[in-house]
Amino acid sequence: MYVTKRSGVGEPMDISKIRIVIDFACRGLRVDPLELEADAQIQFREGISTKEIQQLLIRTAAEKVSPENPDWQYVAARLLLYDLYKDVGHIRGYKVKDKINGRYKPYNPESFYNLVKNYAEKGIYGEYLLREYSKEDFQALASYIKPDRDLLFNYTGIKVLYDRYLVRDEEGNVIELPQEMYMLISMSLALPEKKEERIKWVKTFYDLMSKHEVSLATPTLMNARRPHTQLSSCFVLTVDDDLYDIFDNVQKAGQISKFAGGLGIYLGKVRATGSPIRKFKGASSGVLPVVKILNDVMVYVDQLGMRKGSASITLDIWHKDVMDFLEVKTNVGDERKKAHDIHPAISIPDIFMKRLKNREKWTLLDPYYCKNVKDGKNLEDFYGEEFEELYQRLERELPPNAKKEVDAFELWKRLLTVVFETGEPYIFFRDTANRLNPNKHCGVVYSSNLCHEIVQNMSASQHIEDSLDPQTGEIVHRKKSGDVVVCNLGSINLGKVYTKEDMERVVPLLVRMLDNVISINYYAIKEAEYTNRRYRAIGIGVSNYHYCLVKNAIQWESEEHLKFANALFERIAYYAIKGSMELAKERGRYPLFEGSDWSKGVFFGRDAEENQRMSEKNGNNLNWIELAEEVKTYGLRNAYLLALMPTGSTSLIIGATPSVDPIFAKFYKEENMSGILPQVPPEIDRYFWHYKSAYSIDQEWIIRAASERQKWIDQAQSLNLFIDPEHVDGPTLSKLYELSWELGLKTVYYCRSKSLTEIEECESCSS
Known part of the structure; x- marks a missing residue:
């Protein structure tokens, strides 16, 4: 019997070669190579290709993965690697030996x-x-x-x-x-x-x-070494209440999506439905048509057919169009008002949460009437007490057509109902975000990015003029750049790096790598380059958080977890700031450093003495007072440093649990662009009883742990909640979101819902 090799040449079947490959794949692992050979049940036929045989072995090994036998995932990996080595060697014209021994070099x-x-x-x-x-x-x-x-x-x-x-x-x-x-x-x-x-x-x-000590963001892994080095993950746009700027941002969204960037878009400045246009009453059709246009752009600019573009769109909870905006992804109502491909987000000030608690009235306002309310600024340009005073004044003084009174609790109930149905909108607590913004001296934050972990200064660009050269026909458009936020992201694998010594070695190097990303980045729009070079903002996150807890014998629902989280993220924060300070010595501080909280020795809204006390309490004993003095002297290279992003694909690559999420299940099959992939957490056979899946965890513990982490994060966290609709009702969900606000979180990302049809079973007790 003959087999067909990759080169197309036939040769006699040699079973020993198959056994050599199986032996290579199984060597040193807790698996039986004979079991793989027997279960593969290769249907030999005349002319079968070596590629087919290899694919069958890979598939068989992957299907054998289980919590009891997780090593089969490494067998399948080695078989796929062997296939890859052969294919690449064939294309590049070098030999990969069939006989795999000590001298074998793939x-x-x-x-x-x-x-x-x-x-x-x-x-x-x-x-x-x-x-x-x-x-x-x-x-x-x-x-x-x-x-x-x-x-x-x-x-x-x-x-x-x-x-x-x-x-x-x-x-x-x-x-x-x-x-x-x-x-x-x-x-x-x-x-x-x-x-x-x-x-x-x-x-x-x-x-x-x-x-696998660190991971970089997907655009960096994909595009570093390519001609267009678009290495940033996400961009945040601010749309002004101006037709030119609306369509300028539509164009920017298309260009960013073309180069695989995600988008966060703030629409809170755009006037509401029924607003006047050039003094013609009732002429504006509000924000919904703009949402639909952006939705269609995301579908149209589909990144070479690989995937649709992706954008979150944020509106303030006081915006007069907010009720219609909440419905854009639901399956009821007028389909002409739907935008099923974007991700809605709601920006919420403290005053709304206070009124919600007191079951008071809430007034929706038209941004058109909220301009130039103080010092030439609009209502959305303020936060905290100043915002509250201005909001209450506008509530009293605006004409009836510019506002609409609703019940705060009824609006909140509608929001939570939509969350139950769709898992969205994302939530952005704007006052907390702005109060703790280390660069509040030079800007304001209106919203977050696509994954809701980035919290940085934003502003709209300003159109200046179009000029025409009548001789050449050349038209020059001039505008003043606003702040377009750029996310430059990387994460630490907490499964390998979590001690003080490891953090001291790894974190400053990751800061350096991400600062270099900014220097070599390709920018699809010039405003992004302008902002990136002024702030040099980065976002350091983590993966393998749940594995790190399990490895250290810490239960998710425990006070010990809260203490561990506090100490762990203090270490990350300390060495990130120290690394950025050392880089500033070498390369210079970011241009807007003077006047920032950093420049005053205020980190995370606290002075150095308070940080020092917290460090002594959690056992790290890091010298925050000395670090604050060094930062005052030398500055920081990066305006923003820490943000916990989702790490979905990059966690899969390094075999880590995603970001700071608990595991989804002890075993499941993930379906994505790569097909159906078996998933087990790291060392599941060793720590089976220590892992607890997301839907089995009391979600208050997820929020409380996030609150401890947030104390050492200058931006935010892509925080997911996991609810089982059979056991979580509206009041319980409301309590979770209210607790998030009370404990100082800046954002809440998805509310992931367990299928109602899923059979409930205790995994730890199932056979």
């Missing part, structure tokens, strides 16, 4: 330089890599690559990497291997470093990523 260092050279000429890799690194540099770095680190990937990780991140040629064939990807990303991120130190930094960055 990577070919000699081909690394030619890989980049050949595909840079075709516009697949960035030519800057060849300009900035010599052939000798490539050879030195190729020899530094550690192929054994591929064995850290589980099946889901390598499958997601293979399907979405590894670079492909014009025919769609993968041309680079995982460690080469990490090396080329590191080479890209080290470009801002001094030439004489660059190779050292490349190796340092490579080690951090390839050991």
Whole structure:
């Protein structure tokens, strides 16, 4: 019997070769290779391809993954890796030996330089890599690559990497291997470093990523090393109450989505339905048509057919159109008012929450009548007590057509009903966010980004003029840039990095990597470049939080968890600030540093002495007083530092639990662009009884833990709530959101709901 090899050549069937591959995949793992061979039940036939045999082995190993036998995920990963090694070797023209032994080398260092050279000429890799690194540099770095680190990937990780991140040629064939990807990303991120130190930094960055100690955001993993280095995850736009600016932002949204950026869009300045236009009463159709236009842009600019664009749109709870806005994703009502592809978010001031508690009336206002209320500013430009005073004055003084009185509790009930139905809107507590904004001296925060963890200064751009050169027909448009927030994100793997020593080593390096992202970034719109260089804002998050708790024998629903969270995130905060301060010594402070809370020694709304006391109480004993003095002297390189993003795909790559979420279940199959993937938490066989799934946890403990983390985070958290509708009613859900506000959270992301048809079963007790 003959088999067909990848080259198309036939050769006699050799069962021993299959056993060599199975042995390679199973070596050192707690699995039985004979079991895989038996269960695969390969249906041999004349001309069967070696690729088909390999795919069958991969599928069989993946199907065997369970909480009792989690090592099968590494067997499936190695089989897929072996397949990848063979394919890449075939495309790039080098031999990968069939017989896998100690001398077997799946990577070919000699081909690394030619890989980049050949595909840079075709516009697949960035030519800057060849300009900035010599052939000798490539050879030195190729020899530094550690192929054994591929064995850290589980099946889901390598499958997601293979399907979405590894670079492909014009025919769609993968041309680079995982460690080469990490090396080329590191080479890209080290470009801002001094030439004489660059190779050292490349190796340092490579080690951090390839050991899975840190992860970078999806756009960074995808686009570093590519011609267009659009490395940022998300952008936040502010739309002014002006037709030119509305459609200017529609155009910006399209350009950002084209380069795979997510969007947060604030529409609170746009006048309400029935507002006058050029003094014609009742002419405005309000915010809903703008929402629908942005929705259609997200569908149309579908990122090369890979996925739809994605945007959250925020409106204030005092906006006169808020009731219609709440309904944009529900399945009832006028379909002409629906926008099913955007994510609604509601901005809530403290005064609303107070009135809700007291069951008082609430007044919806038209932003058109809330302009120039004080010092040339609009109502939305204020927060806290100033906002409350101005809001109450407008409640009294505005004409009847400019406002509408509702019951605060009825409005809140409608919001919660929509949350039950759709999991949204996201919630943004604007007063808390602005009070604790370290850069309140130079701006205000109206809303958050797509994933609701970014809290930074925002402002609308201003149209100045269009000028025409009558001789050439050249038209020049002039405008003054506003602040378009840019998210430059990376996360720490808490499964590997959580001690004081590890944080001291890793966190400053991640700060440096993300600062370099800003320097080499490609900006789809100029306002983003302007803002990014003025603030140099970054967002450091985490993954594997639940695994970190389990590994340290800490139960989610415990006071011990709260203490652990406080101490852990203090360490991250301290070394992030210290790292940014050291970087400021070397490269200079961010341009808007003077006048910030940082410059006054006020961190997270507290002075150095209070932070010092908190550190002594939680056992870290970090020297906040000395650090505050150093920051006053040298400044910070980055205006914002910490934000806990969702880390969905990047957690899958490194086999981590996502962000700060509890596990979804002890075993489930995730369906995404890579197909159906088996999911088990890290070391589930060892810690089976310690893990507790999200829907089994009292959600108050999720909020209380988030509150402890928030004490050391200058931005916010993508905080999900997990509810079972059979056991959580409206009053309970209301209590959770109210508790989030009371405990100082700035945002609440999704409210994820367990299916009503799902059979309830205690996982820890099921056989």
